[in-house]
Amino acid sequence: MGVGIQVEKLNAWFSKTQALRDINITMAANHCTAVIGPSGCGKSTFVRCLNRMHETIPNARAEGRVRIGELDVYNGTSAVAIRRRIGMVFQKPNPFPTMSIYDNVAAGLKLNGFHERKRLDEIVERSLQLSALWDEVKDTLRKKSGASLSGGQQQRLCIARAIAVQPEVLLMDEPCSALDPISTGKIEELIFQLKERFTIVIVTHNMQQASRVAEFTGFFLLGELIEFDKTEKIFTTPSDKRTEDYITGRFG
Amino acid sequence: MRSRFHQGLDELRARLLRMGGMAEQAVDRACQAYIERDLARCHMVLEGETQINIAEREIDEQAFDLLAMQQPMAVDLRFILAVTKINSDLERVGDQAVNIAERVMDMAELPKADLPVDIARMAAAVSAMVRRSLESFIEGKAELAQAVLEMDNVVDRMKDEAFITLVKTMNDHPEVTRQALDALLVARNLERVADHATNIAEDVIFWVRGADVRHNAGPEEPLPATQQAATDRR
Numbered sequence: 338m339g340v341g342i343q344v345e346k347l348n349a350w351f352s353k354t355q356a357l358r359d360i361n362i363t364m365a366a367n368h369c370t371a372v373i374g375p376s377g378c379g380k381s382t383f384v385r386c387l388n389r390m391h392e393t394i395p396n397a398r399a400e401g402r403v404r405i406g407e408l409d410v411y412n413g414t415s416a417v418a419i420r421r422r423i424g425m426v427f428q429k430p431n432p433f434p435t436m437s438i439y440d441n442v443a444a445g446l447k448l449n450g451f452h453e454r455k456r457l458d459e460i461v462e463r464s465l466q467l468s469a470l471w472d473e474v475k476d477t478l479r480k481k482s483g484a485s486l487s488g489g490q491q492q493r494l495c496i497a498r499a500i501a502v503q504p505e506v507l508l509m510d511e512p513c514s515a516l517d518p519i520s521t522g523k524i525e526e527l528i529f530q531l532k533e534r535f536t537i538v539i540v541t542h543n544m545q546q547a548s549r550v551a552e553f554t555g556f557f558l559l560g561e562l563i564e565f566d567k568t569e570k571i572f573t574t575p576s577d578k579r580t581e582d583y584i585t586g587r588f589g
Numbered sequence: 590m591r592s593r594f595h596q597g598l599d600e601l602r603a604r605l606l607r608m609g610g611m612a613e614q615a616v617d618r619a620c621q622a623y624i625e626r627d628l629a630r631c632h633m634v635l636e637g638e639t640q641i642n643i644a645e646r647e648i649d650e651q652a653f654d655l656l657a658m659q660q661p662m663a664v665d666l667r668f669i670l671a672v673t674k675i676n677s678d679l680e681r682v683g684d685q686a687v688n689i690a691e692r693v694m695d696m697a698e699l700p701k702a703d704l705p706v707d708i709a710r711m712a713a714a715v716s717a718m719v720r721r722s723l724e725s726f727i728e729g730k731a732e733l734a735q736a737v738l739e740m741d742n743v744v745d746r747m748k749d750e751a752f753i754t755l756v757k758t759m760n761d762h763p764e765v766t767r768q769a770l771d772a773l774l775v776a777r778n779l780e781r782v783a784d785h786a787t788n789i790a791e792d793v794i795f796w797v798r799g800a801d802v803r804h805n806a807g808p809e810e811p812l813p814a815t816q817q818a819a820t821d822r823r
Contacts, residue, residue, distance in 0.1 A: 544660075544662060545660055548662075572662050572663060572666075573662075573663060573666065573667065573799065574663065574667075574799030575663055580663075581663050581664055584662040584663050585661070585662055585663050585664055585665045586592060586594065586595075
């Protein structure tokens with residue numbers, strides 16, 4: 338099951354440039370939260386701070402409090418342990434090109450020392466079913482490489498790989514920006530179903546997508562969280578004029 | 590530079606204003622026709638209805654295109670929804686004007702009767718409501734629209750009073766029953782026009798404030814962002 342996410346006074350920097358300023362936000366378990374905002378507003382940095390990916394960039398650092406369920410992300414928990422509980426899907430599908438479809442999904446589990454064949458088979462099948470890819474690949478699981486799939490299938494494979502390790506949170510950084518409308522529709526449908534099991538945070542430039550998949554939406558601008566509310570409120574009657582101007586295309 | 594979408598919204602607004610002007614003129618002409626028993630004005634109202642109907646379809650088509658092609662959000666979405674509803678109300682205002690004009694044409698065949706009701710005063714109040722509801726749309730001001738809502742109670746009272754007076758007249762003077770019935774129906778048509786003006790005002794409040802005040806839901810506190818955004822859209 339998913340867990341809630343609490344962020345308090347989160348600040349992040351790239352060298353001396355501050356990318357996030359005093360972000361406070363609480364994201365509900367088993368719901369999808371969309372993060373929107375113009376390029377450079379800090380939305381990707383924000384999600385990368387949730388699983389401590391931000392600190393992997395040289396001279397980048399973050400301060401503040403992030404709680405994923407009972408885990409304190411920046412106090413006493415290793416980055417590896419954090420990332421085990423938080424799956425991430427990126428803009429561009431990135432399956433391991435030399436691995437089969439099966440091995441792509443099983444990679445995370447194997448890396449964690451899980452090698453029981455029968456159980457692995459079950460988890461791979463279940464993960465591919467959850468990611469709505471099973472029917473399309475079940476006959477070629479071990480024959481075809483992940484890279485041989487279409488873009489949309491590759492992204493669903495990456496989702497299967499992320500959920501195979503049974504995380505509690507799934508971060509998605511513009512997961513559909515490289516996909517056609519049909520593949521996008523499949524991923525969005527998937528997000529809707531995956532919410533039952535995971536807490537989802539999605540970064541998107543596509544406001545229609547945010548309104549379709551997320552119950553809550555946060556609008557970022559210049560490293561600040563300007564507004565956070567129910568998605569329908571944000572897209573119909575936002576409280577802050579900057580949000581209104583952005584979503585109606587008056588800037589950004 | 591304004592985007593094509595915002596130009597489209599400006600165009601939609603201009604079309605609705607033109608239609609508003611036609612509907613307002615139709616009501617004024619019909620009322621004047623009633624007061625002066627002027628058949629020429631009645632014919633002008635009937636002829637004008639075609640233009641109003643054409644305008645209604647064009648506005649709906651453009652609003653539909655904008656919704657489908659531009660996927661508007663927030664104040665723009667509320668604006669287009671409000672325009673489609675105001676459009677429908679204006680078309681019905683035009684219908685009521687036609688009803689009044691037809692009633693006047695019917696009355697022209699009857700001897701003139703001195704009825705104890707002030708239809709002209711009611712017509713003036715209703716015309717003012719239509720005009721102010723359209724002004725609130727032009728200005729994007731919820732305060733103006735709010736004032737229209739308050740005027741509706743006055744018109745409702747006028748209609749109720751006219752009803753009581755005219756029924757009594759029909760009882761006391763059966764020889765003017767047809768004239769009194771015509772006047773009663775005109776009062777009812779005017780009250781309907783006032784209801785449409787009220788709907789228009791409610792739609793303006795929805796557009797500007799993002800608040801649904803229909804069915805006595807009560808005015809909500811204006812949201813600074815939405816209020817400002819609607820003001821900017823003017």
